[in-house]
Amino acid sequence: MPTIAWLASQPCYPRIYWRGRDTQEEVAAIGSCKDFIFEDAVDDNQLSLAYQQQRALSTNQDIRYYGGVAFDRDTDCWPEYGKAHFVLPRLELRRSGHDYKLVINLNIENEEIEQERQNALQALQQLASPSPLSPPNKIHLLSRSDRPDHRRWTELVNQVTHEKFIKQTPKVVLSRLTQLEINEKVDPWMLLASWQGRNQNSFQFGFQFSPDSAFISCTPERLYRRRQRELFTEALAGTTTRGLNEEEDAMLAQQLLDDSKNSHENQLVRKHIVDALTPLSNYVGADESPKVFKLSHIQHLHRAIRAELKGGVNDFQILQALHPTPAVGGLPKESAINFIRQREGYTRGWYAGACGYFNKHESEFAVAIRSALIEPGRINLFAGAGIVSGSEADAEWHELENKLATILSILTEV
Template sequence: MTDLSQAIAQLVDSLSTLSPIPHQLSVCFLWPEEVDPIEWLDAQPIYPKFYWQTRDGREEVMALGQVKTFTDPAAAENVLSTNQRIWGGRSFDGRTARNQRCLQSFFFLPQIEVARQDDTWTLTVNLGDDLLKTQAALSKVTMAHPTLSPPECHILSTEHSPSFPDWSAMIDRALTHIEQTDLQKVVLARKTSLSLDRPVSAAQLLKASRDQNRANFHFMLALDEKHCFVGSTPERLFNRHGEDLSTEALAGTIGRGKSAEDDLALAKWLLNDSKNVYENRLVVDDISSRLASHCQTLTIEKTPHLVRLRKVQHLKRAIDAALNKGVSSATLLDTLQPTAAIAGLPREDAVAFIVENEPFARGWYSGSVGYLSAECSEFCVAIRSALMMGDSLQLFAGAGIVPGSVAESEWKELDRKMSTLLSLLTPIPDSTLEKRAG
């Protein structure tokens, strides 16, 4: 079986004899077992770059370079050829008066896509008018893959936005708003900014998270060397294959126990807690009402089931639909994002409250990331995520506020959710420090 270097050489040879020029070329190859795909991607000097691994672990993709970029997914869907996929996502509040600097959406048709489906690896190049540009990109691909060390560092400072007193005041305002207006639920978030004693790369954090946080989507979007958005999220926005759609309501949270007995007791409490069950039902009702005009049939799981992750447990209900003919992935993005699980209900009222009360712009946090194509599309909700810039790191988490919410317990929920990534930053061992000092 061809290895990656041979597959690249094969495609380079093909490019010199193409007539007419196709939209895409692909070749299967054998991935070397000793090479970690995240380490390989980190070594590539080509931007933008995107990493994607599905929640079930069956698909893994590294996308590099850009043939075209899109700020409108609907426009992209109109020009994509068969089997072409664009990668990227939509932010929560980009290109608004509150957050002019962040893009509303960014998608790119990659020059190079390296993908695994189960155990089968494929190298694909998307071709534009300039074949020399494609050849140049392929020539930059390196098989070097320096081993990434764990994300070891010391946290010099931690700053919460909002602080706990401001969080408490914000929760009080939200509960008053819920009592006095049509607002039923609002999801309020916290940004935690860490200053580190040394740079930690997004790839280091992503690799550690992929290895420890199973049953999650893993993603990384790097527009350049300095700014990278990375995350490991349990929540799917939607998966579409033709006219078959799968989505879900993931809302309602409790921590993990210190023992199997504790875990079971917490799980039973969550499954029977009226506040959390109500919060989950609000999300189900919102999704089903939003999809109603776009689908022929809608099937909703009758009662929530439990999803156990490394640090938390969630309530989840699966939702499946048969779409009407002609419903695009861009339409589904508009319809489902932002979900009630990360904004609230009614959506417009909740977003207005968030914009007026949260002390920071969310940007990519609680947006969506993934891919779309004419044949199929999949997006996850960008929670359990971090914005990384060298020796500074911003973590984000949110909590659904409904009648009965208490500021202190919701703050602890934010801590539990942030620990998904925060717990991966391990202190530098004393022996390492002594060697460096020596």
């Protein structure tokens, strides 16, 4: 029985799913042993302090806090998700290859050990036997709306590519919210499992804090992975489609490598990440030339980056330095995000945020692109495109459609 089916069968919340892009590990977690959420205004020092307090509570390498940080912590964020929300689950089912492990967490900060034991036993007694996921059904689409719409999108791209603006802000990643109004219930875990089947070489994760809302993502982009003081990250920017056959696919990949606009975009991201990590690191190294990273419908330019962190550098300092990356925000970071905040026309919430887990010894965060927010009667889909000198509105709009192609095909196929 798939781990994700076990998760979907459980009666309690939150439900959390995590699968790394290039690891054998898969995690399904339920309930909350410890939960901290920032819904109101939060400054980075406050968040860092809360983070450090949690991180210092135990050196046990099995203890992990799962959660996310919104794209923009200076704007209103989605209810339940907040500007930052991390959970130490009550129970975790972890699979590594063919080996399974059940992790039970106890919160003994207040020394109510017996009560915590009872809480854990109760959670175990409430576990439900897993049922197979329902097969995906074609949704009956009542309506679709895009924000910004095509006319407004064209205006925004023209504003960003205007000679005066782009001289000061050479890149802005504009995004679009596509809302699908439906009249049936969609199982987010069935949807994520289907998505996972199409894009095996992606991070797959989901957060369902209550029955009415679930955020799922099948994203190719790593924010970073840390093991002790060793850090791995990447520049993933520049996009084209996949070919209909091997020959066309190889031709499109070569065109992507040769394209000056996409190469420039990837190089901007690489430089920013190296510059951001340098003060925190003894060493930073990055691929000089990009490679092509292939997904089911699209392919990206990719450069690997590795750093050796200085002693005492913590995950929150890394998050502050890297998030949001120029691949989802722009350059310079502040002016690009200000433009997005004022002009894009909707709240990104956890779309393009940082989602993952941390503990004292290791952590991993992905960038939540290729994501969906499932609500009663509505599916919210997100896609973005990097706007730089030479970008054309219609071509970038078409890129948004390509980025939604996989999830839309799952939703609308019989």
